Amino acid sequence: MAEDDDLSGLLAHLGMGLYALTFEEYGLRSTAALPRERTERDALFAELGLTPNDRWRLDEVMRDRAALSRFAQLRAEPDPFDAATVRRQRAANEARRAAFDAALGAHAAAAPVARARAHEAFAALAAAHEADALCAQPVRVLEPSAFGAAEVASLLQAEHVATLLRDGLVVVDGALNPHAVSRARAEASRLALQPTVQESRRVRGDEICWIDVRDGSHGVGPANPALARCAALLVGALAVLNDTLPRARARSDAPHRVMLARYAGAAAYAPHYDNPSADPRASALDERRRREWTIILYLNAVDWPPERGGLLRCRRADEAAARVDIAPVGGRLVIFDAQSVLHEVLPMAAPRDERYALTLWSVQRTHGDSGCGDPGGAECAPRDPSPAVAVLFASVGCALEHAAGSSSLAIENGEYLGLLAGARVPCAHAALDADAVLAEMRRAQHARGAGDARDVDLRAAEEYASAVRRRLARAPPVDWARVRDGAALRDLELSGSCELARALAEPARTPVLIVVLDGYDVLHGLTVDALAAVALARARACGADVARLGDARTAVRAMCETSRVSGASARRLSRADAVWVPAPNSARALRASGTGGRMDAIRELPQLSAPSPAAARAAHARAPEPTRPRGFELLSILVGTDGWHFSRKGVDVLLRAFRDALGHADSRDARLVIKVGSRTDAERLRAYARDAHGGELAGLLRDEQLVLVAGWQSAEQLDDMLARCDVFVSAARGEGWCRPLADAMALGKPVVGVPGSGGPAAFLDESVGWCVRSSATCVAWLPSADGARARAVAANEFGEWAEPDASHLAQIIRRLYDERAGSADVASRAAAAAERMRERYSAEPVRARLLALVAELAATRAGAAIGGADGGCEGAQAACAPRYDVLSV
Ligand SMILES: O=C(O)CCC(=O)C(=O)O
Numbered sequence: 001m002a003e004d005d006d007l008s009g010l011l012a013h014l015g016m017g018l019y020a021l022t023f024e025e026y027g028l029r030s031t032a033a034l035p036r037e038r039t040e041r042d043a044l045f046a047e048l049g050l051t052p053n054d055r056w057r058l059d060e061v062m063r064d065r066a067a068l069s070r071f072a073q074l075r076a077e078p079d080p081f082d083a084a085t086v087r088r089q090r091a092a093n094e095a096r097r098a099a100f101d102a103a104l105g106a107h108a109a110a111a112p113v114a115r116a117r118a119h120e121a122f123a124a125l126a127a128a129h130e131a132d133a134l135c136a137q138p139v140r141v142l143e144p145s146a147f148g149a150a151e152v153a154s155l156l157q158a159e160h161v162a163t164l165l166r167d168g169l170v171v172v173d174g175a176l177n178p179h180a181v182s183r184a185r186a187e188a189s190r191l192a193l194q195p196t197v198q199e200s201r202r203v204r205g206d207e208i209c210w211i212d213v214r215d216g217s218h219g220v221g222p223a224n225p226a227l228a229r230c231a232a233l234l235v236g237a238l239a240v241l242n243d244t245l246p247r248a249r250a251r252s253d254a255p256h257r258v259m260l261a262r263y264a265g266a267a268a269y270a271p272h273y274d275n276p277s278a279d280p281r282a283s284a285l286d287e288r289r290r291r292e293w294t295i296i297l298y299l300n301a302v303d304w305p306p307e308r309g310g311l312l313r314c315r316r317a318d319e320a321a322a323r324v325d326i327a328p329v330g331g332r333l334v335i336f337d338a339q340s341v342l343h344e345v346l347p348m349a350a351p352r353d354e355r356y357a358l359t360l361w362s363v364q365r366t367h368g369d370s371g372c373g374d375p376g377g378a379e380c381a382p383r384d385p386s387p388a389v390a391v392l393f394a395s396v397g398c399a400l401e402h403a404a405g406s407s408s409l410a411i412e413n414g415e416y417l418g419l420l421a422g423a424r425v426p427c428a429h430a431a432l433d434a435d436a437v438l439a440e441m442r443r444a445q446h447a448r449g450a451g452d453a454r455d456v457d458l459r460a461a462e463e464y465a466s467a468v469r470r471r472l473a474r475a476p477p478v479d480w481a482r483v484r485d486g487a488a489l490r491d492l493e494l495s496g497s498c499e500l501a502r503a504l505a506e507p508a509r510t511p512v513l514i515v516v517l518d519g520y521d522v523l524h525g526l527t528v529d530a531l532a533a534v535a536l537a538r539a540r541a542c543g544a545d546v547a548r549l550g551d552a553r554t555a556v557r558a559m560c561e562t563s564r565v566s567g568a569s570a571r572r573l574s575r576a577d578a579v580w581v582p583a584p585n586s587a588r589a590l591r592a593s594g595t596g597g598r599m600d601a602i603r604e605l606p607q608l609s610a611p612s613p614a615a616a617r618a619a620h621a622r623a624p625e626p627t628r629p630r631g632f633e634l635l636s637i638l639v640g641t642d643g644w645h646f647s648r649k650g651v652d653v654l655l656r657a658f659r660d661a662l663g664h665a666d667s668r669d670a671r672l673v674i675k676v677g678s679r680t681d682a683e684r685l686r687a688y689a690r691d692a693h694g695g696e697l698a699g700l701l702r703d704e705q706l707v708l709v710a711g712w713q714s715a716e717q718l719d720d721m722l723a724r725c726d727v728f729v730s731a732a733r734g735e736g737w738c739r740p741l742a743d744a745m746a747l748g749k750p751v752v753g754v755p756g757s758g759g760p761a762a763f764l765d766e767s768v769g770w771c772v773r774s775s776a777t778c779v780a781w782l783p784s785a786d787g788a789r790a791r792a793v794a795a796n797e798f799g800e801w802a803e804p805d806a807s808h809l810a811q812i813i814r815r816l817y818d819e820r821a822g823s824a825d826v827a828s829r830a831a832a833a834a835e836r837m838r839e840r841y842s843a844e845p846v847r848a849r850l851l852a853l854v855a856e857l858a859a860t861r862a863g864a865a866i867g868g869a870d871g872g873c874e875g876a877q878a879a880c881a882p883r884y885d886v887l888s889v
């Protein structure tokens, strides 16, 4: 009965939550969803074993509720916008509400079914998170280090390896002397460790950080020599193991980092496999699937008795009965098969006790990896050749943005190219001519006839092309050398003798050319087909094989800063074979915009946030200073201050919150530094601060608390600005990603941001920064910088973005100012931020993701949809005919 009660109680209590998720699954946006109170929700989440990521998703559902109540208010308020817009908005909201109510009715009638579905949905969520874990497990394959191997060789004997192969597990004691163990433990106890975000505390109670095997450093922190020595021991153990394994057994590689874990008191780790390949829910993309051996070194007292607890309990997969409990004795080395040994960590007896372990997971070699020690050996049997892929990044907007003084597209293209080139994938970059693309659009339309022009908005394309023309005429030629990783772009710029053409000419294999276009161009009116045709013509002009070009696949890198884009833009995007977006909010926005068939090929490709070593050092030198002789600096970075950018970046909210928090006599040493685009942008913002709201903000200018930095800043200068500030803040309403926020986190800066704005929800939460509360609001160009109430937009066109809570932001700013002498909380969130960014968005994980996407695209037949229900092609014709005619330009 208790169970029944439990169930119905849970259902009554959770019922709405379950509905919410089910609705979301159906693409319906729900209102009444989860318990209102945060504590209640947290209890519920804990009960369901949900991770913080799940919570974000569910909280988003909650925000929908806020959106609807805001719409209800709108109805009562005098029209803030023009009457027709509001009428359209209301009609859309009524329709949404009606759809929701109908669906709610249907689901209420089928509560048990809903519950079962919700469980499925949770399972799917869990699986999705494991896919996300791809980003959390970067792998850089090193040559097995010689350091440590010699000492390990005498330790790890042939009989140990025999035991390992027989039982899947071996324990080697005394791998490290007690003195070295206690030095490493002392270093470990000084590091800021964090719970993992993937698992709930119930599954896994330890706190961890990743240690660089070269110098024992953690994030941007200093080297830890004793830990480095332990890491070298682990790497050495792997090298010896590789040397001793029989020929038939595959070798595996050392990772570039090892995991330090601390368990305190009752913290435990539920039974699991370190390599989840056998788990049907494990995502195919989960990098943990590549784990071969788990090698653990314990850093505890050398006389740890079993009664003290904290035992590692292992079971072989095939012999459930053969259980072995291993005490975490200092200097003890445990090696086991990551795929077949089920194991758990038991709690310790004393609540205040602690236990440290350093773990290395060796990485299975994949097809095409180099480093195979014995080319004739059985483990080196020939494998499937990797597809011969060449990748061309082509963009109009890249040059345009550069000309406008903002270089983010150029930076990103440069970075992605750098990553591909580093993996020896032939690639190139082409800055396209907007007028050529426009001409191709006209030609194609003429050829097709006017009937097929649904998504072709020639007028928008013409406007865009002429904006590009005007801007480029005024700007100096693109100087790639000034762009971060510009060298990669410059060297790879498509030119007379290009590597791309050579790769495509390779006769032995069928190469696949993947053209990556910028969503920016497509959103502004250019079509994927026309962009691709011009890009391919460029490739042809430098000697690429025409017949093979026609089979090119296209991917568009796109992001959305609102919860929808126009239907026409979305349809244009959906002409690509895949759309790569930085974060889930863009995927949701595109799906919500009715993009049609190919939109199941939306994939996440995060941006890279890898600070230059100099910036990382500068930021680190700045962070722990106990006193701040030069006051307190809050930094924000904007693209521009025209109505759209001003509103989107929440500049009004930021200024107000800063004034409320720190515009007082006791905090005049605080400055808000805002980096804007051009000098005009700076002037506009200055005028706003002087005049808006009856001059309430003017004091910030008078007291020099508001500092504006305008004009081109090189990547180094931007890094330097980020490194120098005390806190980075974004008050944005809508973000596709928010690169400056991500970069500041990667530098280990305390950051404040608005997860509700979209992109930042992918990487910002309370464990790594400060989150400003927000509620959903319809997208409108709110009061622009020049004071005019500019355009309001039909909610149906752009949907919603976030309205940050200015008083909450002010509270956070004040608190960070008060704690600027460096509280443990500030330091630990900042360190966790650096670690998270390194785990997910440094070169290795982003490269792995990019390569996986390229491989996925290459594996599809031309014209076939990726990831579609049938996985087949859209029509026989599409599958057989080359997708593109190649122009002769
Ligand atoms: O610390 C241990 O004994 C094992 C920890 C573990 O199983 C893991 O981190 O995967």
Ligand SMILES: [Fe+2]
Pocket: 272, 273, 274, 343
């Ligand atoms: Fe484990």
